[in-house]
Amino acid sequence: METRAPYVLIGSFVLAAILAVFGFVYWLNNTGGIGPRTSYHVQFQGPVPGLLVGAGVLFNGIRVGEVTQLGLAPDNPRFVNATISVASTTPVRADSRVGLDFQGLTGVPVVTLEGGVIVTRSGEPPTLIAEAGAGQSMTQAARDALRRVDTVLEDNSGPLKDTVANLKTFSDGLARNTGKIDGILAGLEKMTGGGTPAQKVTYDLRTPQNLGPAGKTLSASLAIPEPTAVAMLQTQRMLFAPDGDNPGFANFLWADSIPKLVQARLIDSFENYDIAHAPLRTADLGQADYQLLIDIRRFRIATEGETRVEIGLSARIVDKNGKVIASRLVETSEKLDKVEPAVAVAAFDTAFTRIAKELIGWTVQAV
Numbered sequence: 001m002e003t004r005a006p007y008v009l010i011g012s013f014v015l016a017a018i019l020a021v022f023g024f025v026y027w028l029n030n031t032g033g034i035g036p037r038t039s040y041h042v043q044f045q046g047p048v049p050g051l052l053v054g055a056g057v058l059f060n061g062i063r064v065g066e067v068t069q070l071g072l073a074p075d076n077p078r079f080v081n082a083t084i085s086v087a088s089t090t091p092v093r094a095d096s097r098v099g100l101d102f103q104g105l106t107g108v109p110v111v112t113l114e115g116g117v118i119v120t121r122s123g124e125p126p127t128l129i130a131e132a133g134a135g136q137s138m139t140q141a142a143r144d145a146l147r148r149v150d151t152v153l154e155d156n157s158g159p160l161k162d163t164v165a166n167l168k169t170f171s172d173g174l175a176r177n178t179g180k181i182d183g184i185l186a187g188l189e190k191m192t193g194g195g196t197p198a199q200k201v202t203y204d205l206r207t208p209q210n211l212g213p214a215g216k217t218l219s220a221s222l223a224i225p226e227p228t229a230v231a232m233l234q235t236q237r238m239l240f241a242p243d244g245d246n247p248g249f250a251n252f253l254w255a256d257s258i259p260k261l262v263q264a265r266l267i268d269s270f271e272n273y274d275i276a277h278a279p280l281r282t283a284d285l286g287q288a289d290y291q292l293l294i295d296i297r298r299f300r301i302a303t304e305g306e307t308r309v310e311i312g313l314s315a316r317i318v319d320k321n322g323k324v325i326a327s328r329l330v331e332t333s334e335k336l337d338k339v340e341p342a343v344a345v346a347a348f349d350t351a352f353t354r355i356a357k358e359l360i361g362w363t364v365q366a367v
Contacts, residue, residue, distance in 0.1 A: 038085070038092070042130060043079055048080050048082075052067070052109075053068065053070055067111060068084065070082050092128075094118040096116030097115055098129065098131065099114070202253045205254070206265075206349040206353075207268040208353040208357065211273045218274065222279040227313075228259070228295045233296050238254075241300050241304070241310075246301075258296060259296060262296060279292065290319055290320075290367050292315065294314070297312035298310045298311060298312035307336045308335050308336050309344060310331075311332055315328055330355050
């Protein structure tokens with residue numbers, strides 16, 4: 001029996017293969033990158049390590065062609081001439097910047113093109129000049145930098161040696177004078193208030209206790225606002241006349257500012273005299289019938305002549321309408337044997353007791 005070949009099937013297969021080949025060629029020419037090309041001459045002003053024929057050409061990071069020819073410039077052996085072939089649609093300009101980049105871990109070199117605004121004239125494409133040092137790799141740049149540093153060090157070896165010797169002399173001097181330097185620093189720290197601050201000692205003004213029986217009591221409500229005083233008296237420090245600081249009182253503090261301390265102890269004194277008719281601590285708690293207004297004139301240690309403590313108050317009693325119905329000055333002093341905190345506070349306690357008794361008696365009579 002004779003076998004008949006499927007001529008129709010074989011012919012169809014051959015025709016399909018021919019069409020596939022033509023289609024592939026068409027794709028290469030129109031889509032695959034082998035379309036219309038333009039060649040440009042590139043000149044590198046230095047070595048181009050690793051650049052080979054067939055290396056890629058990138059424009060703004062996009063591959064647009066390859067290197068087609070490499071050679072040395074005949075008129076200058078330091079220059080390298082290259083020819084690149086790129087897609088005709090690539091917007092290469094006469095002032096496009098040309099460089100050499102090293103990509104990947106292996107540092108494969110590629111030619112890079114960037115920017116440019118000057119449109120080339122029709123005719124022969126211009127020669128593109130690469131930037132100076134475009135072919136320099138990072139390793140070579142590091143070597144050149146180290147070489148320049150070495151040159152600078154070599155040129156200044158003498159002054160550097162003298163500087164090191166001076167530093168050694170200075171450090172030896174510091175080592176020999178460590179004790180003196182510590183003393184100087186401690187003095188500066190003390191002068192500027194540094195270091196651990198000294199502990200402040202707080203003293204209170206004692207409230208008079210034995211004010212006698214309340215022969216007459218307050219017949220109306222009374223308020224004692226915070227006394228007024230000049231700015232110098234708005235302090236917790238011990239004050240001296242003439243003005244100055246006594247070293248023994250450097251860490252001295254009253255329990256509160258002088259006006260608030262006098263207000264609190266006056267109210268306590270009135271309460272000790274007659275707790276049932278004690279004055280209000282402040283007029284804000286209610287409208288009192290009368291107010292005892294105090295202005296502090298003196299609350300200090302006087303060192304001129306006989307050393308003494310001095311307390312001076314100006315007192316006024318004012319009704320609801322703001323009318324002054326009585327006023328007087330209350331002043332006293334107490335001799336001070338020693339200018340010491342504890343002794344001074346005891347003298348202030350004695351002087352304030354006299355002040356409180358006098359104010360209570362006068363206020364009860366006026367109200």
